[in-house]
Amino acid sequence: MSTPKAFPTATILGYPRIGPGRELKKAVESYWAGIIDESGLQRAAEELQDRTVSRLIELGLGGEDSSIPADFALYDQVLDVTAALGALPTRFADLADQDGSIGTAAYFTLARGDGERAPLELTKWFDSNYHYLVPEIGVATTFTAVAHRLTAIVRRQRERGAVLRPVLVGPVTYLLLAKAEEGAPTGFDPLSRIDDVVSAYEGILASLAEAGAEWVQLDEPGLVSDRGGELAAPGGLVERVYRRLAGHAERPALLVTTGYGTAGNPTAPGQALAVLSAAGVEAVHADLVRGSRPSDEVLQGLGATRLVAGIVDGRNVWRNDLQASLSVLEQLQAGTGATVTTATSTSLLHVPHDVRAETALPEHLPAWLAFADQKVREVVVLAGGLADGRSTVATHLEETEAALQQRARFDGVVVDRVRKRIRDLTAEAFTRGPAERRAEVQQQRLGLPVLPTTTIGSFPQTGEVRSARAAVRNGSISPAEYEQFLRQEIARVVRLQEGLGLDVLVHGEPERNDMVQYFAENFDGFAATDHGWVQSYGSRCTRPSILWGDVSRPQAFTVPWISFAQSLTERPLKGMLTGPVTILAWSFVRDDQPLGDTAHQVALALRDEIADLEAAGIAIVQVDEPALRELLPLRSADHQPYLDWSVQAFRLATAGAGDRTQIHTHLCYSEFGEVISAIDGLDADVTSIEAARSRLEVVADLAGFGYSRGIGPGVYDIHSPRVPSEEELSALIATALEALPAQQLWVNPDCGLKTRGYDETVLSLRNLVAAARTVRESADLTTTGHALAHS
Numbered sequence: 077m078s079t080p081k082a083f084p085t086a087t088i089l090g091y092p093r094i095g096p097g098r099e100l101k102k103a104v105e106s107y108w109a110g111i112i113d114e115s116g117l118q119r120a121a122e123e124l125q126d127r128t129v130s131r132l133i134e135l136g137l138g139g140e141d142s143s144i145p146a147d148f149a150l151y152d153q154v155l156d157v158t159a160a161l162g163a164l165p166t167r168f169a170d171l172a173d174q175d176g177s178i179g180t181a182a183y184f185t186l187a188r189g190d191g192e193r194a195p196l197e198l199t200k201w202f203d204s205n206y207h208y209l210v211p212e213i214g215v216a217t218t219f220t221a222v223a224h225r226l227t228a229i230v231r232r233q234r235e236r237g238a239v240l241r242p243v244l245v246g247p248v249t250y251l252l253l254a255k256a257e258e259g260a261p262t263g264f265d266p267l268s269r270i271d272d273v274v275s276a277y278e279g280i281l282a283s284l285a286e287a288g289a290e291w292v293q294l295d296e297p298g299l300v301s302d303r304g305g306e307l308a309a310p311g312g313l314v315e316r317v318y319r320r321l322a323g324h325a326e327r328p329a330l331l332v333t334t335g336y337g338t339a340g341n342p343t344a345p346g347q348a349l350a351v352l353s354a355a356g357v358e359a360v361h362a363d364l365v366r367g368s369r370p371s372d373e374v375l376q377g378l379g380a381t382r383l384v385a386g387i388v389d390g391r392n393v394w395r396n397d398l399q400a401s402l403s404v405l406e407q408l409q410a411g412t413g414a415t416v417t418t419a420t421s422t423s424l425l426h427v428p429h430d431v432r433a434e435t436a437l438p439e440h441l442p443a444w445l446a447f448a449d450q451k452v453r454e455v456v457v458l459a460g461g462l463a464d465g466r467s468t469v470a471t472h473l474e475e476t477e478a479a480l481q482q483r484a485r486f487d488g489v490v491v492d493r494v495r496k497r498i499r500d501l502t503a504e505a506f507t508r509g510p511a512e513r514r515a516e517v518q519q520q521r522l523g524l525p526v527l528p529t530t531t532i533g534s535f536p537q538t539g540e541v542r543s544a545r546a547a548v549r550n551g552s553i554s555p556a557e558y559e560q561f562l563r564q565e566i567a568r569v570v571r572l573q574e575g576l577g578l579d580v581l582v583h584g585e586p587e588r589n590d591m592v593q594y595f596a597e598n599f600d601g602f603a604a605t606d607h608g609w610v611q612s613y614g615s616r617c618t619r620p621s622i623l624w625g626d627v628s629r630p631q632a633f634t635v636p637w638i639s640f641a642q643s644l645t646e647r648p649l650k651g652m653l654t655g656p657v658t659i660l661a662w663s664f665v666r667d668d669q670p671l672g673d674t675a676h677q678v679a680l681a682l683r684d685e686i687a688d689l690e691a692a693g694i695a696i697v698q699v700d701e702p703a704l705r706e707l708l709p710l711r712s713a714d715h716q717p718y719l720d721w722s723v724q725a726f727r728l729a730t731a732g733a734g735d736r737t738q739i740h741t742h743l744c745y746s747e748f749g750e751v752i753s754a755i756d757g758l759d760a761d762v763t764s765i766e767a768a769r770s771r772l773e774v775v776a777d778l779a780g781f782g783y784s785r786g787i788g789p790g791v792y793d794i795h796s797p798r799v800p801s802e803e804e805l806s807a808l809i810a811t812a813l814e815a816l817p818a819q820q821l822w823v824n825p826d827c828g829l830k831t832r833g834y835d836e837t838v839l840s841l842r843n844l845v846a847a848a849r850t851v852r853e854s855a856d857l858t859t860t861g862h863a864l865a866h867s
């Protein structure tokens with residue numbers, strides 16, 4: 077390779093792909109719906125790319141110096157690599173073109189499946205809320221190098237005068253994220269295919285060089301996990317891989333990034349960077365927000381390898397403390413004795429586009445925030461200050477300092493009343509009476525049959541519900557009319573459940589747009605955005621709320637709906653709340669105090685709501701925690717401290733409930749492994765889980781663990797419109813009964829029904845109720861579970 081052009085002094089690892097007006101989402105969905113054809117989609121994507129490049133240049137990133145990343149995936153960046161490698165699972169082998177390349181239609185088929193063929197699986201990208209498509213690798217998977225789309229982008233932008241830096245998930249991370257293809261020999265490890273994958277990457281790098289790319293960015297966040305960290309030890313697999321890639325003559329210069337934590341051995345910070353540098357990589361990136369600072373020894377040893385310092389948070393929305401960041405950058409620069417590049421900690425994929433699009437935020441908030449565009453400016457300003465001295469960016473520093481000071485002192489950021497309540501908490505606030513006694517008094521109060529039937533909370537959110545919500549927002553119906561509509565909807569759902577014969581009813585959640593945003597809107601300390609969309613997966617976006625201050629609940633807000641629903645029926649009706657961990661996981665959370673402290677505040681707000689539900693006569697309250705496992709830290713050494721505060725927060729939210737109030741929780745998954753004792757620690761009276769897809773295997777695991785409270789293994793998968801038959805459902809219940817006593821078991825679907833239609837919902841629930849009854853009768857479980865306990 078010829079001597080590379082110097083790496084730019086400012087860059088970002090990636091930029092939101094969806095577009096400020098969700099242009100990409102709209103184009104992709106129109107293509108799926110057949111409204112535009114492939115060339116229409118291509119045009120829309122190119123327009124957005126052009127706008128992005130121009131915007132980034134306007135914000136101060138250079139255009140000809142590789143400071144702009146080319147990460148323009150139409151659906152997902154991991155799928156892009158699968159496509160560029162032509163690494164198709166056997167069931168999709170026919171999708172490749174003659175030369176092994178994957179066309180647009182085939183690309184989306186991998187993402188969405190077709191007919192009988194299931195799509196690639198979606199899974200969380202590290203500990204973020206972004207989901208990627210899992211590569212499926214087998215013994216015989218073929219790897220070619222067909223990066224046509226990426227080379228075309230590079231060429232096209234070059235003609236427009238911009239030399240972009242193509243971004244690819246790196247080979248080690250790609251295989252760490254993959255799973256063994258179905259049918260692969262047991263114990264097959266996708267990583268065993270690394271040599272073939274590296275050969276293909278060599279081909280891709282060569283074609284990118286030919287297209288005019290001077291630098292290529294290989295993202296290796298896999299190195300911040302336990303397993304990837306070990307591979308990055310000196311002399312390990314990472315070193316071998318990068319020696320090969322760097323040793324190749326026809327290639328662009330390489331930047332290897334390691335966002336989401338500390339790469340390599342966490343007790344030898346920076347060692348992984350030294351390994352990459354020794355292998356011949358021209359630039360290495362460290363995440364200085366989530367990860368630790370490389371040691372001085374590492375810095376001194378980097379030599380000609382450029383350090384790219386990820387100092388601006390790519391995952392949260394708070395304005396950067398520029399002075400503090402400059403101090404870190406100055407130290408790093410002194411340590412390496414060479415120019416350091418200022419960058420983001422991760423791609424900006426996780427944050428919305430532009431704070432200035434928000435016109436309805438509380439007045440004080442915009443000045444505290446930085447979305448993607450503001451973060452690009454921060455990077456540019458920091459790089460300027462680092463190169464030319466602080467005085468050259470003095471106004472920026474002063475402005476930032478003023479905003480940060482205002483934030484620290486602002487009324488609402490620290491609320492004495494909330495702080496005092498937290499300070500005064502005693503151990504008692506986290507503990508309920510003994511579980512057996514609770515079960516007894518609850519059963520006396522509720523008089524439920526064995527194998528009680530229920531649902532997880534939401535009923536189908538029909539077009540009618542969504543239009544009514546939109547109508548009240550744009551003023552075409554009055555709030556009173558909207559409320560009237562919701563009451564009718566609730567009444568209909570209650571009658572439906574009574575007709576179906578369910579034992580514990582729900583109100584159906586029609587008033588909630590989203591299970592977190594609804595709470596954010598009703599708590600103090602939160603704000604909602606109008607345009608703050610971030611990509612969750614493919615064309616799906618979410619709009620996280622911003623938790624900026626001390627949290628409290630000004631007044632009861634679920635109680636009116638729940639009591640109304642309860643007033644319509646003699647059967648017990650479950651109050652429905654979202655738990656503290658899930659509320660934090662799906663929001664942008666203040667960064668000025670530990671998450672655990674914030675979680676306790678949210679817990680107290682929920683505790684108040686539970687107290688009001690109890691006072692209104694509600695006997696059952698469900699607190700959903702689908703994100704409990706999601707927030708689990710990447711490193712196992714960090715698991716316990718996390719589980720401690722998250723479990724405590726749930727207990728703080730629920731332990732105010734009297735023994736006669738039955739607390740349920742719902743978790744959206746069943747791979748309990750690492751968290752089963754935490755789930756036990758939640759001390760909920762009843763826990764419903766996802767289990768249908770694993771044929772209830774988890775029930776045996778729970779029995780093996782000695783789990784003794786109520787459990788509702790989801791007997792059917794609500795992610796598909798398929799209606800399970802009564803026989804199938806009774807067979808599943810019978811399987812569960814082999815592992816656990818009847819008095820512990822509940823019968824329910826495996827998640828909320830909001831994405832389903834009514835037709836299949838009614839049929840499925842009818843079969844579910846019938847199956848529960850059949851099993852009750854056939855096993856002579858007609859009275860209560862207690863009788864059975866002695867049999």
Ligand code: GLN
Nearest residue numbers: 532533534700702744828
């Ligand atoms: N109660 C919520 C619902 O039924 C739970 C959703 C979830 O677990 N994600 O929609």
Ligand code: ZN
Nearest residue numbers: 743744827828
């Ligand atoms: Zn769920």
